[in-house]
Amino acid sequence: xxxxxxxxAEAVDDFRREVRAxxxxxxxxxxxxxxxxxxxxxxxxxxxxxxARWKAAVAGKGWGVPTWPVEYGGAxxxxxxxxxxxxxxxxxxxxxxxxxxxxxMLGPTLLEFGNEEQKRRHLPPIARSETQWCQGFSEPGAGSxxxxxxxxxxxxxxxxxxxxxxxxxxYAHHSDWCFLLARTDTSVKHRGISFLLVDMKTPGIEVxxxxxxxxxxxFCEVFFSDxxxxxxxxxxxxxGGWAIGKRLLQHERTGLSRLRGAxxxxxxxxxxxxxxxxxxxxARLVDGDLRGRLAEHLMTxxxxxxxxxxxxxxxxxxxxxxxxxxTLKNIGAAMGQQRGELAVELIGLNSLGWxxxxxxxxxxxxxxQWLHSKCYSIYGGSHEIQxxxxxxxxxxxxxx
Amino acid sequence: MTLALTEEQTMIRDAxxxxxxxxxxxxxxxxxxxxxxxxxxxxxxLYAEMAEMGWTGVTIPEAEGGFGMGFAAAGLIAEQxxxxxxxxxxxxxxxxxxxxxxxxxxxEQKAAWLPRIIAGDAVVALALDEGPRHDPARVxxxxxxxxxxxxxxxxxxxxxxxxAADAFIVVARTRGGLSLFLCPxxxxxxxxxxxxxxxSRGAAIVTFAGCRLGAGxxxxxxxxxxxxxDRALDRGRAVLAAEMLGSAQAAFxxxxxxxxxxxxxDKPIGAFQALQHRAADLLAELELTRSAVRAxxxxxxAGDADEARLASLAKALAGRTLRKVAQEMVxxxxxxxxxxxxxxxxxxxxxxxxxMTWGNAAFHRDRYARLSGx
Numbered sequence: 001x002x003x004x005x006x007x008x009a010e011a012v013d014d015f016r017r018e019v020r021a022x023x024x025x026x027x028x029x030x031x032x033x034x035x036x037x038x039x040x041x042x043x044x045x046x047x048x049x050x051x052a053r054w055k056a057a058v059a060g061k062g063w064g065v066p067t068w069p070v071e072y073g074g075a076x077x078x079x080x081x082x083x084x085x086x087x088x089x090x091x092x093x094x095x096x097x098x099x100x101x102x103x104x105m106l107g108p109t110l111l112e113f114g115n116e117e118q119k120r121r122h123l124p125p126i127a128r129s130e131t132q133w134c135q136g137f138s139e140p141g142a143g144s145x146x147x148x149x150x151x152x153x154x155x156x157x158x159x160x161x162x163x164x165x166x167x168x169x170x171y172a173h174h175s176d177w178c179f180l181l182a183r184t185d186t187s188v189k190h191r192g193i194s195f196l197l198v199d200m201k202t203p204g205i206e207v208x209x210x211x212x213x214x215x216x217x218x219f220c221e222v223f224f225s226d227x228x229x230x231x232x233x234x235x236x237x238x239x240g241g242w243a244i245g246k247r248l249l250q251h252e253r254t255g256l257s258r259l260r261g262a263x264x265x266x267x268x269x270x271x272x273x274x275x276x277x278x279x280x281x282x283a284r285l286v287d288g289d290l291r292g293r294l295a296e297h298l299m300t301x302x303x304x305x306x307x308x309x310x311x312x313x314x315x316x317x318x319x320x321x322x323x324x325x326x327t328l329k330n331i332g333a334a335m336g337q338q339r340g341e342l343a344v345e346l347i348g349l350n351s352l353g354w355x356x357x358x359x360x361x362x363x364x365x366x367x368x369q370w371l372h373s374k375c376y377s378i379y380g381g382s383h384e385i386q387x388x389x390x391x392x393x394x395x396x397x398x399x400x
Numbered sequence: 401m402t403l404a405l406t407e408e409q410t411m412i413r414d415a416x417x418x419x420x421x422x423x424x425x426x427x428x429x430x431x432x433x434x435x436x437x438x439x440x441x442x443x444x445x446l447y448a449e450m451a452e453m454g455w456t457g458v459t460i461p462e463a464e465g466g467f468g469m470g471f472a473a474a475g476l477i478a479e480q481x482x483x484x485x486x487x488x489x490x491x492x493x494x495x496x497x498x499x500x501x502x503x504x505x506x507x508e509q510k511a512a513w514l515p516r517i518i519a520g521d522a523v524v525a526l527a528l529d530e531g532p533r534h535d536p537a538r539v540x541x542x543x544x545x546x547x548x549x550x551x552x553x554x555x556x557x558x559x560x561x562x563x564a565a566d567a568f569i570v571v572a573r574t575r576g577g578l579s580l581f582l583c584p585x586x587x588x589x590x591x592x593x594x595x596x597x598x599x600s601r602g603a604a605i606v607t608f609a610g611c612r613l614g615a616g617x618x619x620x621x622x623x624x625x626x627x628x629x630d631r632a633l634d635r636g637r638a639v640l641a642a643e644m645l646g647s648a649q650a651a652f653x654x655x656x657x658x659x660x661x662x663x664x665x666d667k668p669i670g671a672f673q674a675l676q677h678r679a680a681d682l683l684a685e686l687e688l689t690r691s692a693v694r695a696x697x698x699x700x701x702a703g704d705a706d707e708a709r710l711a712s713l714a715k716a717l718a719g720r721t722l723r724k725v726a727q728e729m730v731x732x733x734x735x736x737x738x739x740x741x742x743x744x745x746x747x748x749x750x751x752x753x754x755x756m757t758w759g760n761a762a763f764h765r766d767r768y769a770r771l772s773g774x
Contacts, residue, residue, distance in 0.1 A: 270774050285774055292762075295769035299713050306691035310403035317404040323687040331684050390683060391676030395656050398671040 015081055019088045026057040032093040040100030040132045041171050041218065055097040059128040064098025065107060072111070072119055073127025079316055101170065102126040102133030104255035106179050109248040113195075113236045122177075122197065135252075136166040136180030136198070136222060137245065143168075144385050146181075147190045147242060151224065153182035160196065160234070162204075162227040168379065172207045172220035175200050181245045184238055195241035197233040204228070214371035215354070252380050253329040267369070269294060269342055276347050290345065297338045304331050326381075326389040333376035333383065340366075340373035403694045405476075412473050415453070416480035423449060424486045426743050432487055432600040439594065440564040441602010442488045451520025456494040459635065464502050464514055471635060475642035475697040482646025485750050487601045489523045489561040491643065496636035497524035497569050500580060504620035504628045509582055513567060525565035526636075527556040527583075527606050528629075534759045536571065536578070536629055541608065543572035543579060548615045550581060552589070552608040560757060562604025563594045569619065570608070576623020581613055588612070599746075599753035634711035637758050638696040641711075641718035644754050645686070645693050648722040651729045651747040652682055658733055675732060682728060685721040692717045709771040716764035719755035726751040 028050035035042075044051050058064050061075060066082040068074020077085075089095060103126050110119055125131040142149040151164035162182060172178065178198045185192030200207075204227035209217035236244050273294060278286040285291035307323055314321045343366045344351035351367050353359030359367075377383040391397045405413070424446055437443055450456065458474045460466025474495060481488070498517050501510055501524075516522035530540060541554030552572060559568065568590075570581045583590060589611030595603040620628055656679060659670030669675055696714035699707040726748040730737040737744040755761060 270772065273774055279774070282770075283773060284770070291769055291774065292765060294774070295765045295772070298772065299716060299765065299768055300688060302713055303688035303692040303717055306403065306695045307687055310691045310694060313404035319404060322690065324683075327680070327684045327687060330680075331688065384677070387677040387680035388673070390680035391670075391673075395676075395679055395683065397656070397659055397676050397679065398668050400667075400671045400673065 016084050027094045034095050036095050037099040058097050065127045073124035098129045105248050105251045106133050108251045113244045131176045134169050134172045134175035134178045136178045138168040140167050151182045153184045160229040162224040166222040169220045169222045171218050172222050173209050181241050190242045191239050193241040194238050195235040195244040198229050202227050214368040253325045272346050301335045304335050324394045326386040330386045336376045337373045340370035344370045413476040416477040420480050420484045425484050429485045447488050456520050457518040459495050460498050471697045471700040474639050478639045478643040479646035482643035483650035491639050492561045493523045495639050496526050496632050499632040499635045522566040523564045524567045525561040527559045527568040527570045539571045541572045543574045550613045552611040555607050557605040558595050558603035559606045560603050563602035574622050578625040579622050580619040580625045581617045598749040637715040638711045641693045641714040644718035644722045645689050648725045651725045655729045655732050689717040689721040712764035712768045716761040719761035722751040
């Protein structure tokens with residue numbers, strides 16, 4: 001994606017100084033230490049006007065998507081320069097204010113498969129975090145076997161006509177647009193799928209949030225009844241959508257595994273352990289069994305973050321990363337789930353709260369997070385699907 | 401700190417890989433079980449070749465007569481040697497004993513032993529453990545002053561590379577705390593008996609009874625050894641973790657090959673999802689271990705404050721992973737994996753021995769927790 005050549009060490013130092021100066025002038029101190037954003041729908045803490053100012057400043061520089069070309073809202077920087085920006089933000093307790101599913105998944109896909117008109121229309125608003133996108137892939141009958149999807153897409157001459165249903169569409173009720181896979185040929189499976197961009201305000205679309213086990217609904221059902229989509233909203237070729245969708249899922253897996261990595265900075269289990277569990281004079285947890293399991297988790301999580309770092313270093317060095325994305329996704333999900341399990345164990349009986357004043361907001365949040373973490377190994381390709389991919393594509397084991 | 405390999409590192413790795421495959425395949429390990437080599441616990445001819453290629457001087461600074469290529473490079477060599485389970489005193493002598501001498505040795509001690517360690521002419525072994533539990537802080541072997549001399553009494557077991565050692569670095573308890581002594585293996589009052597270990601390497605019981613050493617035997621200041629010992633052990637642990645990563649990778653590769661070729665119910669057993677998913681889980685363990693090993697070695701090279709915690713992370717993960725992979729290697733090979741003729745058992749036995757060396761996974765988990773403040 002980068003358009004500029006890899007800069008030498010001196011140029012990197014110059015750039016770092018420039019970034020530092022800019023951050024010192026533009027990052028609102030009131031937002032210092034704000035947790036990393038995981039999607040475009042996070043709860044924001046601190047003065048809303050400061051959030052707006054910070055987002056506008058970063059968008060103005062194109063630093064939300066530093067490696068995208070300037071004409072599509074990026075800054076045309078190298079991966080190394082993007083790392084400098086991220087590193088400098090982390091150093092001063094700042095965070096990336098521009099984060100969304102559109103940015104993580106659709107952006108890279110459109111850069112590769114979209115036509116010029118589509119890129120110019122859709123990428124800059126994503127880069128400025130002005131439009132929110134949702135992902136219309138799964139259907140009631142098409143989960144792990146995604147290619148069996150049935151959302152009907154008919155060619156009606158001057159438009160496409162959509163009829164059918166999507167499910168598990170994250171944040172569909174807060175989204176402006178949807179990228180989706182639809183069936184344009186019923187006589188074949190993978191080669192009868194097309195990739196479309198759909199305005200969520202189009203008549204005939206109905207969104208129903210699904211309440212999950214933690215009482216929260218970011219997942220939705222989306223119903224399409226005679227929804228008319230302009231012809232120019234097809235990405236790539238008719239019936240060529242599967243390859244595009246698969247590439248997008250790769251971006252999703254990488255993005256998801258990075259998110260879980262980022263989350264480790266948000267929820268630190270050790271201070272929770274100190275507050276809720278007995279410690280001895282040397283600050284050790286008295287419960288030796290719990291201490292051992294906490295250490296085991298933190299070590300694996302540490303190695304996971306080192307793996308993300310190594311993968312980035314290998315990519316930058318132009319080498320093929322040794323760790324497959326499918327493996328990374330499973331480790332990331334397992335880490336998030338272990339963290340959730342340990343968090344509720346650490347706070348013990350105080351993790352039993354559902355609502356009300358009898359439990360602190362933090363306790364309720366930890367319990368909600370623990371429940372929510374169960375979906376880490378289901379969405380974005382389940383644990384089992386990822387292991388199939390690893391076994392067949394990375395290890396070369398035969399298909400059944 | 402970068403975790404990707406440089407071009408120079410790739411060359412070092414490839415040279416070691418070629419040598420191990422050609423000169424020291426697992427048949428070389430099997431040869432150690434024969435009487436002729438069982439007495440030393442390694443093949444001196446192969447060790448001489450390793451020294452000739454400079455591997456015994458990789459972690460010793462140029463100012464001390466070594467090649468100063470650093471620990472990341474040493475790890476890459478060890479990783480390749482681990483693939484074929486090469487048994488040698490390389491890590492114990494050149495990395496651990498060598499590091500102690502570099503960090504705390506007197507000019508005389510360095511002059512007497514470092515050139516010989518680097519040339520591969522001498523093996524110096526760390527005499528540390530005293531019983532079933534690796535616990536440097538509780539070393540009991542007694543050393544006391546007698547005039548200007550030191551008198552050592554006690555038993556060390558197992559002393560890794562103890563059968564081949566020309567000298568020992570003995571960890572002893574003195575009035576002031578832990579102290580280190582450099583003791584020639586043929587000093588009066590020192591005796592040793594070979595231990596026949598499951599991994600065929602040359603460990604020994606070393607007994608110190610009325611052993612008297614001159615004042616010049618003390619390494620560093622009296623009672624001040626804990627820090628030096630810890631740092632040298634961490635260097636050894638990180639390089640050993642790299643060796644274990646190589647062993648685990650080779651065991652994994654052999655197992656995947658077997659899954660592709662062994663046919664039952666008219667298809668390769670690797671087509672069964674139950675086995676595919678276990679193989680995929682092992683790959684994840686290997687990748688995590690690789691990252692931890694690289695990070696620990698890079699931290700030592702960079703003098704990073706977090707090197708102790710990273711060394712424990714690497715050693716613990718390597719122990720966990722190698723044991724798991726070796727166990728699955730036996731299981732997935734079925735009956736043939738239980739036979740002495742097949743290599744699976746060699747990996748399983750080495751996994752156990754390597755995990756137990758300088759602290760097993762549980763030891764390092766406890767240490768990691770302590771260093772993380774809980």
